[in-house]
Amino acid sequence: MTGLFPSLAAVAGILLAAGALGFFAAGALVPAGRPGERVAWGFLLGLYLLAGFVPMTLAAGGRPGWLAFAAAAILVLAASRAARRPAGPEAPPRGVERGRAGVVLVFRAAVAGGVLLYLLRALTEPMWAVDFLAIWGWKGKVIFGARGLPPWTWTTPELAFTHPEYPVGLPLLDAGIAFLLGRWDDHALALLYPAIQVATLLLLVCWLERRGVRRSVALASAAALALFEPLYRAFTTGMAEVPLALLLLAIGVSLVDAVEGDPGANRRLALAALGAAALKNEGLFVAGAAALVALLWRGRPLRRRAGAALAAILPALAAAATQRLRTGPLPLRDFRAGFLLEPGFGGRMALGLRTIATEVLLPAWPLLAALVLLAAAGRRTADARGLLALAALPLFAYAMLPAFCVWGPDWLVRTAFARTSAALAPLLAAALALRLSPVFGRSGESTGSAAGPAA
Amino acid sequence: MRSRRLVALAGYLLLLFSLAAAIRPSELARRARLAIRDSGKDLARRRLDGSSAAFDRRYFFFLESVRRRLPPGTAGVAVLAPSPTVAHHNLTLYAFAPRPALVAPSRIPEGWFLAVYGAGAPDGWRPVASVAGGAVFERAR
Numbered sequence: 001m002t003g004l005f006p007s008l009a010a011v012a013g014i015l016l017a018a019g020a021l022g023f024f025a026a027g028a029l030v031p032a033g034r035p036g037e038r039v040a041w042g043f044l045l046g047l048y049l050l051a052g053f054v055p056m057t058l059a060a061g062g063r064p065g066w067l068a069f070a071a072a073a074i075l076v077l078a079a080s081r082a083a084r085r086p087a088g089p090e091a092p093p094r095g096v097e098r099g100r101a102g103v104v105l106v107f108r109a110a111v112a113g114g115v116l117l118y119l120l121r122a123l124t125e126p127m128w129a130v131d132f133l134a135i136w137g138w139k140g141k142v143i144f145g146a147r148g149l150p151p152w153t154w155t156t157p158e159l160a161f162t163h164p165e166y167p168v169g170l171p172l173l174d175a176g177i178a179f180l181l182g183r184w185d186d187h188a189l190a191l192l193y194p195a196i197q198v199a200t201l202l203l204l205v206c207w208l209e210r211r212g213v214r215r216s217v218a219l220a221s222a223a224a225l226a227l228f229e230p231l232y233r234a235f236t237t238g239m240a241e242v243p244l245a246l247l248l249l250a251i252g253v254s255l256v257d258a259v260e261g262d263p264g265a266n267r268r269l270a271l272a273a274l275g276a277a278a279l280k281n282e283g284l285f286v287a288g289a290a291a292l293v294a295l296l297w298r299g300r301p302l303r304r305r306a307g308a309a310l311a312a313i314l315p316a317l318a319a320a321a322t323q324r325l326r327t328g329p330l331p332l333r334d335f336r337a338g339f340l341l342e343p344g345f346g347g348r349m350a351l352g353l354r355t356i357a358t359e360v361l362l363p364a365w366p367l368l369a370a371l372v373l374l375a376a377a378g379r380r381t382a383d384a385r386g387l388l389a390l391a392a393l394p395l396f397a398y399a400m401l402p403a404f405c406v407w408g409p410d411w412l413v414r415t416a417f418a419r420t421s422a423a424l425a426p427l428l429a430a431a432l433a434l435r436l437s438p439v440f441g442r443s444g445e446s447t448g449s450a451a452g453p454a455a
Numbered sequence: 456m457r458s459r460r461l462v463a464l465a466g467y468l469l470l471l472f473s474l475a476a477a478i479r480p481s482e483l484a485r486r487a488r489l490a491i492r493d494s495g496k497d498l499a500r501r502r503l504d505g506s507s508a509a510f511d512r513r514y515f516f517f518l519e520s521v522r523r524r525l526p527p528g529t530a531g532v533a534v535l536a537p538s539p540t541v542a543h544h545n546l547t548l549y550a551f552a553p554r555p556a557l558v559a560p561s562r563i564p565e566g567w568f569l570a571v572y573g574a575g576a577p578d579g580w581r582p583v584a585s586v587a588g589g590a591v592f593e594r595a596r
Contacts, residue, residue, distance in 0.1 A: 002497040004490075117478065124486040125505030126498065133507060133545040138552050145553030158557050161544070187501055224470055229477035234486075234506075366473035373466025377459045439459045 007181070007188035008123070014180045015046070015195050021073045022046030028080035029264045029271065036206030041268060043199040044250060047243075048275065049076055050176035051169055058148050064179035083267075100216050107219035111201060114226025119194045122237040126187040132238030135163050137186055140174030144184050154327045165330035167323050169278030170240050186238075193237045200246040200426050201226055207253045208430060211383065213437040221433040230422040240280050241423040247276040248286060248394075249426035251312065252387045255290050258308035259300045259386070266311040274315035278323075281332070282394055282420075287316030289393035293386055334412065335404045345403065352402030352409030360418050371428070378435025387431035391424045507549075510542040514572060517588035518550040521570040524584045524591055530566035531555040537573055568593055 023042030030038040053072035057064045127137055139162070143149055149171075154164030177192065178184045201222045208218035226232070236242055250272035257265035273290065276283030291309035339345050361368060378384070398420050402409035493501045499519050502508060508515035514536065525532065532551050536543055539558045547558050563569060569580050569592040576582065580592035 004494040004501070117483070120483060120486050120490070124490045125493070126502045126507070128502075128505055128507035130541070130545060133549040138549050141549065141552040143553075152555055156555065156557075158560055159548070159555075161541075162548070185498060187498060220467060224467070224474060227471070227474040227478075229474065364473075366469055366476075370466045370470035370473060373462055373469065377463035377466060379459075436463055439456060439463060 004123075004187055007185045008191055010181055011177060011185070011188040011191045014050070014177055015043075015192065018046030018050050019043040020046070021049060021077065025049075025076050025080035028083040029268050031263050034206065034210065036202055037210070040199045040203035040206065041250075041271075043195070044246065044271070044275065045076070047173055047196075048271070049073060050180070051173035051278075052176075054143065054172050054176045054179060063147075064176070066180060069176075069180060100214075103216045104219060107216060107223045110223035111219060111226045114223065114228075114232070115194060115198060115201070117227070117229075118197055118232040121232070121234040122190045122193050123187070124234060127190050127238035129235050129238050131240075132186075134161055135166060136170050136240060137174065137238055138162060139168060139171035140178065141184050141186075143168075143171055143175035144178040149326075154330060160333050163333060164327060165281070165332055167278050167280060167283070167319065168326075169275065169319075170243060173243075190237050193242045194232075196242050196246050197226070197232055200249055203246070203249055203253065204426055204430055204433075208433050208437075211256075211434065211437075213433050214440055217433050217436055217440050221429045225426055225429045228422070228425050230418055231425050236419060236422070239419075241419055244276065244280055244283070245423040245426050247272050247279060247283065248390075248423060249430060251276060251286060251290050252390050252427045252430060255294060255308060255312065255390065256383045256386055258311060259294055259297045259305055261300075261304050266307055269308060270311040270315045273312045274319050277316035277319035282397070284316045284320045285397060286390070286394055287312045289390055292393070293389050296389075297382070297386060299382065334406060335401065336406050337404060339404050348409050349400075349403040352405075352413055353399065355402070355410040355413040356399060356417055359414060360421075364418075371432070374432050375435060377439060378432065379438045381434050381438070384431045384434035387427050387434065391427040391431065395421060395424060507542075507546055510540065513588050514543065515546060515550070517570075517572050517586060518547060520586035520588070521568075521591055522550060524586055525554075525568060529554055529568060531557070531564060531568075533560050533563040533567050533569050534558045535569065535571045535575075535577070563594075565594075 019039070019042055021042075022045030023039060025045050026038045026042040029045075030041050049069070049072060053069050054064050056072055057068040062068050132138075139149060139153070142153060149168065153159065153162070173192070174189060177189055181188070204225065205215075205218045205222045208221065209215060231241060231245055251269060254265050254268035254272055258269050269290070273283070273287040276286055290312040294305045294308035294312060297305050297308075339348060398417055402412040402417070405412035489504065493504050496504075503512060503515055503519070518534075521532065521534075531554055532547075534543075534547050534556065536558060544558045547556050550556070568583070569577065570586075570589060571577065571592065572589045574589075576590070577592065579595055581595045582590050583593050584591040
C-alpha cells in the first residue's frame with residue numbers, strides 16, 4: 001500500500017474514529033442540544049486522545065497501537081461518564097431567515113470552496129515546510145521510530161535549531177496517528193490539517209449561531225476564514241499555527257461562555273488552554289491572557305470570573321511544567337531578554353516595528369482596510385470586546401518579540417510575524433461577527449446561558 | 456443602521472476581493488497535476504518531486520540511497536556535502552529520523568556512518584557502499 005489514496009483513506013478513518021470517540025466523551029463538556037459544537041469539541045478531544053495515548057502507553061512500557069488506543073479511549077469515556085454532564089437548555093431555537101436561503105447557500109458554497117482549496121494545497125505533496133522538517137514533523141517521526149524522544153534530541157548542541165524547548169503536543173499527535181496507521185506517512189498525515197480547519201469553521205459557525213448571530217453573518221464570517229490563505233496554505237501544513245488557531249478560538253468562545261456561567265464552559269476552557277500550552281510556547285501566554293481578560297470582564301460576578309481565570313491558567317501551567325520536567329530547563333534559543341538593558345534596544349524595537357509596517361502591513365492594506373471597515377460598521381458588545389482583547393494581547397507580544405530576537409528583529413518579522421499572527425484569524429472572525437450581529441439583526445435569543453448575551 | 460450595513464458590505468466585499476487575490480488558478484492547476492501524477496508513486500518518490508527536495512533533488516536522492524543502505528541499529532549518520540545550506544541540514548535530519556543525523560559536524564561520534572555527497576574519500580574512513588551521488592563510509596579500524 002504505497003499510493004496516496006489508500007493511506008489517505010486510512011488516516012481519514014483514524015480521524016473519524018478518534019472524532020467519534022471524542023464526540024461521546026464531549027458529553028461531559030457540551031450541554032445537550034448543541035450537536036455542531038459537540039462535534040467540534042469532540043474532534044478536539046479525539047485529537048487529545050490520539051496525542052495522549054502515546055506517552056501514556058510508552059510510560060507504561062507498552063507499544064502504542066490500536067489496543068493501547070482502545071484502552072485509553074475506554075479510560076476517557078469512563079471519565080467523561082463519571083463527570084457530571086453539564087445541564088443546559090433543551091434544544092435551542094435556531095435562527096430562521098426567511099427569504100435568505102440564497103445568501104446562506106452562497107456562503108455555504110464559499111465555505112466549501114475554502115475547504116476544498118485548502119485540501120488541494122495541503123495534500124499536493126508530502127509536508128515540506130521548513131519547521132515541519134526541522135521541528136514538528138521531525139520530532140513526530142523520531143517519537144514514532146524510536147518510541148519516544150531520546151535525550152540526544154535535546155542535548156545535542158548541533159540540533160538546537162530543532163527547538164527542543166518547544167512543547168511536543170503536535171509531534172505526539174503526528175506520532176499517535178502514525179502508530180495507528182502502522183507507518184510514518186507524512187503525505188497522508190497532512191489530511192489532519194484540513195480536518196482541523198473544518199472543526200474550526202464548525203465551532204465558529206455553531207457558537208455564533210448559539211450566540212444569536214444570524215446564520216448568514218456567521219457563514220459569511222466562516223467563508224472569509226475558510227478562504228484566509230495566510231493561515232490555510234501549503235506552507236502552514238505540518239506546522240503548529242492551524243491547530244493553534246482552533247485552540248485559540250476554543251479558548252475565546254469558552255471564555256465568553258465561562259464568564260456567563262454557561263454549563264461546562266470552564267471545562268471547555270481548561271481543555272483548550274491545556275492543548276494550547278501543550279502545542280506552542282505562546283499557548284501558555286494566551287492562557288494567561290485569557291485569565292487576565294476573565295478577571296477584568298465587567299458586569300459579571302467575581303467568583304465566576306475567577307473560576308474562568310483559574311480554568312484557563314492552571315491546565316496551561318500544568319502542561320508547561322510537564323514539558324519542563326521532561327527536558328529540564330532549556331533556553332529560548334531565538335530570544336535574549338538582556339537586549340532590554342542594552343543601549344540599542346530602542347533601535348531594535350523600531351526596526352522590528354518598521355519591518356512589520358513595511359513588509360507585512362503595507363502589502364496587506366486591502367485586507368486591513370476591509371477589517372477596519374467591518375469593525376467600524378459593527379457595534380460594541382462585551383463578548384466581542386473580550387475576544388478582541390484576547391487576540392490583541394498575543395498580537396502585541398508578536399510585535400514586541402522581534403526586538404528580543406538574537407537573529408535580528410527584521411529576521412523574526414520576515415520569518416514568523418505574518419504566519420503566527422494568522423493564527424488569530426478565527427478569534428477575529430468571531431469578534432467581528434459578534435460586532436456585526438446587531439447591525440444585521442439577531443436571529444433569535446442566545447441560548448448560551450441563563451444570563452443570555454452580554455451585548 | 457442602513458449606513459452601517461453599507462459600510463459592512465463594502466468591507467466584506469473588499470475582504471473577499473483581497474482573499475480572492477491570493478487564489479492563483481495556475482498554482483492550483485499545477486498542484487492538481489502534481490497530486491494526480493504522483494498519487495500512485497511511493498512516498499519517497501513523492502517527496503523527491505516535492506518542494507522540500509526542490510533545492511537539490513539529487514541530494515534527496517542521495518540521502519534516500521544512503522538511508523536504504525544503512526544496516527539496522529545504525530547509531531547515527533554524518534553527512535558531508537559541499538556548501539551545505541539550512542535546507543541541507545533540515546532535509547538530512549528529517550530523512551534519517553529516528554536516527555540522529557548531522558551535516559558537517561565538528562566531531563563524528565563513534566559508531567556513526569559517514570555519507571559523502573559527491574566525490575572524495577575522507578582520511579581514516581573506508582568505503583562500505585557506493586550510492587547515487589556519493590558513498591557511505593565507516594571508520595577504518
